[in-house]
Structure formats: structure tokens, C-alpha cells
Amino acid sequence: MTDQAILVLFNERNEDAIVESRKKYGDYCYAIAYRILQSREDAEECLNDTLLRAWNHIPPDCPNKLSAYLATIIRRLSLDCYRREQSQKRKADAVTVALHELEAILVHPDDLIQQIEERETARLLNQFLKNLPTKERSLLILRYFHLLTVAEIAKRCQMKENTVYAVLARTLKKLRIFLEKENRI
């Protein structure tokens, strides 16, 4: 089924949209989650959450690329899940967990500043990426969005591992210079 057809199902509030999305992009999204979480159960849970979130946001959202839209959601959810688990491992006492739960419902002025900073960072990153050649941009995204290993990228893009290393190193250096100019580091 095409993305357009799936989006029609979403817009019609037809639950087949979830089924078709899972059929078409379930493995793709699951792989992203699993690379971050290294846990089948957690990855599966994130996939379910992703589809639910898509269901809740389409409409009004109308993504051009459904795969990219779902990938963005599952990556965020997976990273959140990952941090939550790391945090719980480090601070397993009842008080900290309680505080953490409470923090989640509070909007602190610092959080607002943080949100603005995050938005600005994302804007700069997009600006940087758009000015890169396709190869450098794609490799950077595959490495730091999809979190693929260099070997996986090399295989997928039909390149030598050394070449991927070199391109990534060069691009990261450019990124550092760019962020320095923008006073972000």
C-alpha cells in the first residue's frame, strides 16, 4: 500500500492505518528502536507507542514521508526510554524515582530555556546538514540518526569502511567548526 493510501486511512480514522503502517514500516522502525535499546520487548513497546502517537497526530499532521515521520517518532521515544532506564539503574531509590515522576509533570522555567535551546540546536543542525553534499549528509544521518555502525553503513551504501570513517570524520570536523562559529560550543 502506498504512503498516500495509508494517510487516507489515518485521515478517515480507519484503524487499518495502524495495521498497514506496521506492515510496511514495522521492521524499519523496530530496527531503529532496537539499535538504541538493545531489547526486543522495549523496542516492540516503542513501536506500539510510535504507531499510537502517529494515530493521535495524523491528522492534523500530514507527513510527506511517512517512513521518516515514523522514524523520527520512534527514535525520540527510544532515546527517552533508554535514558529512563539508565537513570533508573543509576538512581534506583524510591525518592529519586518519585522525584523523576513528578518532574515529568512540571514545567520549570529552566525547561523552557532548554526547549528553546534544543529547538535552536535542531535548527542549526538542519541548516548545517542542508549545506552538506549528499554523501556526507546521508552518512551523518545514518550514523547519528539511525545509529548504524560504520560497517553497517558501508555495507548499505556500498562503500569501503575506511571511506565511511574518513567521510564521517571530515564531516564531524566541519560540524564542530560550524557550531563554534554559531557559539554553540
Place this chain on the structure above:
Amino acid sequence: MNATKLLDAFSKVDQDLLAEADTFRQAPRALPRLRYALIAASLALLIALIPITVMIANRTAPPPPVTNPPVTDAPLPNTHLSITDIPGAEAIDSDTLPNHFSGFNYHPGPNLHPIDKSAHQWATTVRENYATSEGTVENIQSILIQDGELYYHITQFSLNVQTHYFNTNGKDTVSLINVTLYKKNSNYFTVQNPYVITEGHSIYYDMGLYAEEYPTGLCVYESAKNHTVTIQGITYDLSEYADYYLVAYMQRRVMSSTNPYANEFGFGSRAGFFIKCFTDTDHERCNQRDR
């Protein structure tokens, strides 16, 4: 900013860019093609080795006679005239040539008829595929002039080549090349005779490099069609300077142990002489004879 925030920022990458990355594949590498080209070149080299070996073995044998164009019924006054011996011959003054044509580097041998200032050496630099070579013609050892026509009888000829490619420089002298005498007429230069050196004609290996003959196509294009030659970035109308000019052209391939990719690049050098030797009267005489 820390790494965590930067990693988070990737979550907000534009979705078009994500889609592009998903479909990104490196274009097929040229390496396989280069390998095939290298294999083909190696095979060609092996095939070429057979006549080369025979040629080298025959170098001690007497040279085959030089095939000159048919001589007309007029008796040859002297088969070894110098230009200055021809009545009415006009020796060109080197001052009338651009500075780029200076550097006259003629080395007469013991049995030579020097062409003196009527010939002017020129050399060009060819830049092709990251490699540069610059050559000069030296060591023309004899000249044969027959009744209004000019021929070179070349027994030895060399082209000094300075190569520059990538990180390695090499200097190497290569003898033999395809030599062509061009004659100017009223409208264009014609290839009068592909005048391939016979004696001393060789291709040999040196410093892991090899040279190969190459047609004079480039020269024909530059001169016959465009009527010009470009030297050091400046284009000259040859008709202003010469009635004839001698062109040597060589193309070689570089085999370098320090840079295997250099195998792939052929480049060439051209060098030659401008020759201004006849007055209009002489031309007319030649034309009448030809008719």
C-alpha cells in the same frame, strides 16, 4: 552543548533529509572499470613487447633507407644542402619571433648542416588528467633538403620530458617519437609526410616508465584546422612565423610504484621547430614544379 543534546537534535532532522539518507547509495565505484582498463593495458603491453624486442634486437642492423617523397625530374643540385645554400632562402630572424620561441637549442653533430636561425625550437606543455609533461626537441643530427622541398633526415631525436604527477616527480628522456613535417599553404597546414624516425627509432623502458608512439592527431587539429598553436597559454597564428614546422608528439603512460593510480593517466608532450626558409619566389617555383 553536550553530545546528548546534539544526538537529540538529530531527532529533529528534516524528514526530507531522512528520506534522502534512507535511499542513499554510493554510485558504483570506478575501480572495477579501472581494473579492467589496467588489465587491458597490460595485455596491450605484452603484445607490444614482441615487436619491441625484435626492434631492440635489430637496432645494431643497418637502418632501413629513409623513404622520401618521389623526386621529380629536376636533378637534385645537392642532396645535402643547408637552408642557407638555397638561393633566395630566407633565414628568419629570431627577433621577429615571440620570446616564447626563444631557447634555440640545436645541437649539431659532426656531419650536419645546421639550419641556423631558420629553425626555432618550441615546446609545449600538455596537461591532462593531473599529469603534466614538458618536452623539448633536441639532437636533430642531419637535415636533407631537396630541390625546393625540405625534408629532415633524422637519425637521432630525443624528447626530454619532465613529468609532474601527484606526489612524485620523475625525469626521463625518451627517444622516439612520431615526427611529422607540416607545410603551410595559403589556407592551412597540411600533413606532408608522417616522417617516422627509422634509425634510432625505439621505445624503451626506463625508471618503470614506458613510452609509446602516438599519432600526431592533436597537432593536426591544432595547426591544420585552427591554423594556430597554443604555447604557454598564448595562441599564435603559425602562418606568421613559419612555412614549415616539424612536430614531434609523444604520449606515454606512467607506471609508478608509488602511485598505482598513475597507471591510468596518459599524457603527452609535443615539441618542434618552426622553419622559415623560402621566399615567395621559391614557393612559386615549387608550385610550378608540382603542376
